[in-house]
Amino acid sequence: MNSVTHRLVQAGDVRLHIAEAGTGPLVLLLHGFPEAWYSWRHQINALAEAGFRAVAVDQRGYGQSEHPTAVEKYSIMHLVGDVIHLLHALDEKAAVVVGHDWGAEVAWHTALMRPDLVRGVVGMSLPYRPRGAQSQLADMVEAFGDGVYTNYFQRPGAADADLGADPRKTFRLMLRGARKSAQPRAHSRPPAPIVPAGRTYLDIYSEPANLPAWLTEADIEAYAAEFSAGFSGALNWYRNMDRNWELTAFLHNGVIRCPALYLVGQQDRCLNFPGVRDAIERLDELVVGRSEAVVLPDVGHWTQQEAPEQVSTALIEFARSVAPIAYEPAR
Structure with a gap:
């Protein structure tokens, strides 16, 4: 096994x-x-053993990376810029770029803005959704109302305190409750997390009796440690949703021009989000060249953690198809 x-x-x-x-x-x-980088703990060694250089990054505002103070420092331009600068710092000319959730948004936009640096792109949970007539934040509010979690996250201070008060509790609730079948306290099944008036985000989930099989107490501790500096940097990504729409007018109707793979869990609530199912159906139209969408049965939102072997295999097969490895014969 390779050493990380x-x-x-x-x-x-x-x-x-x-x-x-x-x-x-x-x-x-x-x-x-x-x-954090930790979410890829199962894939790093699998990729390395398959002949790749695997690099998992704490993106800006997360974990052990720097946390800029200004909200506007978390725009999609900054996030894609970080990927480009990171490739240069690693002395790499191109990469297979893989992203999950918000990381998928960064991966897709890196492929859009700098196709010369991307051998292939993999998005997980969120497919490539071309820029629409309004921001994704506006789409979410229009679809689910003012209580939708993305809107709740806009208010500086409230969500930061909510999530940061007890990081262990935050991760126990959030990592357990992101499936379409997750039961909030109201015993309903909203298509997206909805924060009732006067309540907090964490109020919408009940304490799980047991952790799912893929998640351990050690994992909870690892995540809590990664967020010892708080959640403000991570939440600032959401606070740029309107700004991102304004900044990306030049990408309107843009298409992905490199091979692309999309992976999503069958139970991922992101499938309910505006434009997601339409984007999956239009994948061949939105990606110029080879593309594939794979739905993983009985998997929720935490794709690479819930189905580590399936995801690792899919990533290795895709990476080999776009970045062939030249094996030297044994001497």
């Missing part, structure tokens, strides 16, 4: 923490919310 090493890398205006293993073509792993 950790270090800080200067990527433009921020220092980013990375976990890496292996040598060969680069596969860059971008986590979602509220996660």
Whole structure:
């Protein structure tokens, strides 16, 4: 088994923490919310053993990476810029870019903005959704009302305190409750997390009797440690949703011009979000060239953690198809 090493890398205006293993073509792993490099713990060694250089990064505002104070420092331009600077810092000319949840948004936009640097792109949970007539935040409010969690996250201070008061509790509730079948306290099944007036985000979930099989107490502790600096940096990604729409007018009707793979759990509530099912149906139209969508049965939102072997196999097969490895014959 390859040894995973950790270090800080200067990527433009921020220092980013990375976990890496292996040598060969680069596969860059971008986590979602509220996660960290740790969400790729199962894939790093699998990719390294398959002949790739696997690098999982704590993106800006997360974990051991820098947490800029200004909200506007978390725009999609900054996030894609971090990927570009990171490739340069790693002395790499191109990569297979893989993202989950918010990381998928960064991966898709990196492929859109800098196709010269992306051998292939993998999005998990969220497919590529072209820029619409209004921001994704406006779409969510229109679809689910003002109480939708993305709107709740807009208010500086409230969500930060809610999630940061007890990180262990936060991760126990959030990592357990992201399936379409998750039961909030009202015993209903809303298509997206809805925060009732006067309540907090964590109020919508009940304490699980047991952790799911894929999640351990050690995992909860690891995540809590990664968020010892709080959740503000991670929440600032949401606070740029309107700004991102304004900044990306030049990408209107843009298409992905490299091979693409989309992975989603059958029980992922992101499938209910505006534009997601339409984007999946239009995948061949939105990606110029080879594309594939794979639905993983009985898997929820935490794709690479809930189905580690399936995801690792899919990533290895895709990476080999776009970044062939030249094996030297044994001597």
